[in-house]
Amino acid sequence: MSKETVARALRQARSALILSHLNPDGDAVGSALGLMWALRQRGALARVVLADPVPPNLLFLPGAEEVERQVPPEGADIVVVLDSSSPDHVGEPFAEATARSNLVVNIDHHPTNGAFGDVNWIAPAYPAVAQMIYHLLPSLGVQPDEATATCLLTGLVTDTNGFSTPTTDSNLLRDAAELMDAGAPLPDIIQQAYLNRSLTQVRLWAQALQTLQWEDGIVWAVNTPEMRRAVGASERDSSDLSTFLLTIREARIAASFTLLDDGRVKVSLRAKPGYNVAEVAAQLGGGGHPPAAGATLDMPLEQAVQTVISALKAQVAATTPHAQLQLS
Numbered sequence: 575m576s577k578e579t580v581a582r583a584l585r586q587a588r589s590a591l592i593l594s595h596l597n598p599d600g601d602a603v604g605s606a607l608g609l610m611w612a613l614r615q616r617g618a619l620a621r622v623v624l625a626d627p628v629p630p631n632l633l634f635l636p637g638a639e640e641v642e643r644q645v646p647p648e649g650a651d652i653v654v655v656l657d658s659s660s661p662d663h664v665g666e667p668f669a670e671a672t673a674r675s676n677l678v679v680n681i682d683h684h685p686t687n688g689a690f691g692d693v694n695w696i697a698p699a700y701p702a703v704a705q706m707i708y709h710l711l712p713s714l715g716v717q718p719d720e721a722t723a724t725c726l727l728t729g730l731v732t733d734t735n736g737f738s739t740p741t742t743d744s745n746l747l748r749d750a751a752e753l754m755d756a757g758a759p760l761p762d763i764i765q766q767a768y769l770n771r772s773l774t775q776v777r778l779w780a781q782a783l784q785t786l787q788w789e790d791g792i793v794w795a796v797n798t799p800e801m802r803r804a805v806g807a808s809e810r811d812s813s814d815l816s817t818f819l820l821t822i823r824e825a826r827i828a829a830s831f832t833l834l835d836d837g838r839v840k841v842s843l844r845a846k847p848g849y850n851v852a853e854v855a856a857q858l859g860g861g862g863h864p865p866a867a868g869a870t871l872d873m874p875l876e877q878a879v880q881t882v883i884s885a886l887k888a889q890v891a892a893t894t895p896h897a898q899l900q901l902s
């Protein structure tokens with residue numbers, strides 16, 4: 575099943591509930607709201623339901639204030655699940671929404687996606703689900719308006735880490751330029767969605783960076799509930815730390831370990847081009863993409879750090895030198 579099957583299902587629906595993953599990022603919220611505006615242009619009823627709130631840096635997106643936390647009792651013709659590798663990744667709304675609709679449409683770019691929909695379009699070559707939605711618009715007979723374009727361009731910016739991942743190619747930039755022509759304000763999107771963090775978050779980073787370690791090209795840091803309490807931060811404030819750690823010149827792979835309030839350990843992995851952290855995350859029961867992946871481990875913090883770091887060392891050792899980024 576493919577893009578055309580998905581497009582047909584979207585064309586036939588008079589109403590749609592659009593879902594995406596827990597702790598939504600720019601691609602989750604951007605692709606969901608972009609599809610919502612596109613379906614509304616067609617005259618369909620479309621609503622976005624997310625288990626967790628839209629983060630502050632994405633509240634500027636047109637329609638962000640309409641995102642709901644609960645599945646409406648009336649349901650919809652179809653449920654569209656975006657950017658989520660499994661029903662677990664969506665959280666509670668998945669079961670409630672699918673119980674109140676006839677068809678599940680699954681659109682994703684995670685290679686670990688289990689094709690859990692009735693209709694699936696899984697395309698790991700796409701850097702962002704927002705780009706997949708953009709490529710569906712012609713089959714839906716929709717020209718992107720300013721709202722749609724702004725939401726979709728935000729997904730492109732955030733999932734490519736500001737157009738810096740190896741998946742950023744000239745086709746993506748052409749799509750980005752077309753979205754700008756349709757009214758999406760790129761510099762504004764980058765400022766709002768990407769170059770925008772709270773003082774509290776950076777204070778948490780300051781705490782976590784006290785634990786910074788570097789071995790064999792792997793950089794890592796830990797944050798705990800005590801650190802978060804000390805600065806008034808939440809678990810979510812640790813979200814970008816691994817991306818920041820990867821900017822260290824000596825880092826081939828970066829990992830951040832968040833000791834969650836429930837005692838489990840959330841591991842967030844990032845890799846320079848040529849390294850693959852998706853394989854390590856999958857071994858640990860998680861998932862993701864080669865340059866960005868994660869897992870949540872049910873074990874003590876020390877054990878989690880040891881387990882993950884030794885798996886990452888094996889990954890670095892197994893990566894062939896020609897594939898490695900030349901690091902000075």
Ligand code: AMP
Binds near residue numbers: 863867869870
């Ligand atoms: P994060 O480090 O949480 O920003 O996640 C990076 C990437 O890995 C995203 O594409 C996530 O969807 C994916 N990911 C993180 N944790 C998990 C998990 N427990 N299971 C599957 N995928 C995950």
Ligand code: MN
Binds near residue numbers: 600601602657
């Ligand atoms: Mn995402």
Ligand code: MN
Binds near residue numbers: 702
């Ligand atoms: Mn994505």
